[in-house]
Amino acid sequence: MAHAEQATRDSAFTAADFSLAALILLGTRFVQGFIFWGGASRRLIYDYHDVAGVDHAVKLDFDIPGYVAAKLTHAVPGALWVQTPIEWTLSHHDLIVTSVWLWTLAELAVGLGLMFGLVTRLAAFVSIGLNVALMLIFGWMGSTCLDEWTMAVSGVAMSSAVFLAGSGAYALDNRFFVQTHAGDRRPWVPWITSGPLPAQDVRKLAVWLSVGCIAFTVLSYHILFGAVVSPLHSRTNFHRHHIALSAPMVAADGSVTFDAYVNAGPDTGAAYIVAASLLDGSGQTLAKWDGAALAALGPTAIENKYSYAWASQFRPERIGFSGQTGARAKITLPPTTLQPADGPTRILVLEAIDDSVWRSVAGGGQPLP
Template identity: 45%
Template structure:
């Protein structure tokens, strides 16, 4: 064996086998290029729709203001997200600032992924956005599981981008590494930007991310849609409206006051009520507010908790959109005198559906 061959062997760093060569990372970046560009465009498009093309989404006075969508998400938002959304909706300034910050984060993530700048960092942030999307809106979708699909795909795509990085094509990370090689040699650079990572770390992260992605998708599918190997039974029904009627108060003269909450149903239309009745234990109607009487209720008859999803009179009664919560007051219409006892308040929907609650009249 020659001296030169021995020297050559001794010159090979011990750590070389654990550091993949640049060609592998170039291929990984190319393989994920379409995923990175699409993921970036999705977030870029979401932000620019609000900032440039549909500015009403950021205008508190517009019917398209993003807060309306957030209000609609409350009934099915999970793990405390509904409480957080409700708190924000009660503080308009904080709500507006939060919407602006969320939009700017989406914009930066979109640009970062499209141009391959700080690719792994923005891949991580995109995973966080996917989680927030699932927690708030994952249950929505009256015709298909679109919000769950969006969040699940974004979560898995973000994890894949974190593994692959930006590669060497259409990647500012690659340009930065060549322009400032000393910076690229810093230990933290490949973790935030792009470039080779230790094989052991990549293997472990890839296995972990794969498990996380399937658990995230299937777990929330089961939690939100009530099924994995069986027909869908939604946790919060996105197809049919439900009106929760609680703590009713009925006076002996027939004045009915009670909180109402549209806690399920599609976000594309509201729950229309065309008749309200007070019935006795035999099912006989003692007082009825028909569509005309309901449509003529004053604004003070609806004490809405939120200003975005509300109850309001319509031509044939009144309507509450998804997420609306209000105390409704129905005045008596004659000389009704109710004896002490238990009665029922019955709300009749325009589609024939009824919502009922027991209510007592004291002595």
């Protein structure tokens, strides 16, 4: 009898606790939902521009520079453990389009579910997954306040709390599931909607989700930025651009071909190259191309890996040529007269408008991975 009375008290306390917790987290639930709703609605509803007299959903039009997948090409250099899947996706038109629509619809469903409190726990669980994916892909980015990392860790913590609490009285779950006692007939219903859950399960979940949120925050911060058990150092620099260069291949006519990859830097800008030179192993200059020569590079001189209108690319500019973060290309500098060289080694040097200098690896002539 005593055991039954204690169980009843636990059950009553748990129900009241859920109701209060859901009310406390009402603002948190709405904000997290609105973040996802905002991302989906900008693409589906609000960001339409007139192009040649026709309205286009800019972020969902594959042939327009504003296509949302552009963010993927920017993100590849610093993505955690998912660079290969992203690059594979970017190599297949249909897969890019499918991925963009699946992500958009997932954001729409999660956003509406959290804001209106419909199938709340399932929406919160998916929200955790989306925020983890955001961390893996974009967590390294953010040239001001670690923007993407902050959004991802905050989203995981917020969604975890909403998953535990449910949506309470101010939600559609309360109207369609809790008040109809659907959970009494099907015990799994509260796990995807709202309402009381077994007290012991909630206590265990609260501990594990808290540990997970703490680990996710600290470990991702340490991996991406250091400053936990090591000095502050970004795994991938998001303040200054860097260009990785393969060894140059020198043709008989004096043209020079190399692979270039902008593997660091802010996605909001580009690296601007205003001079290039070819050196031998002793550092003697064999050939030099100024900004005018680089600006005159034709379409066949720059073979971008991703030729889409929206993708990160190298392209000629008035002062030379530029490369956005994530751009990969095979570039051929025009033929020129080469000076006599000391030894077989050839080193390519690119100079940027901000005085940054990048050198190729010596020897080999192999393309970048």
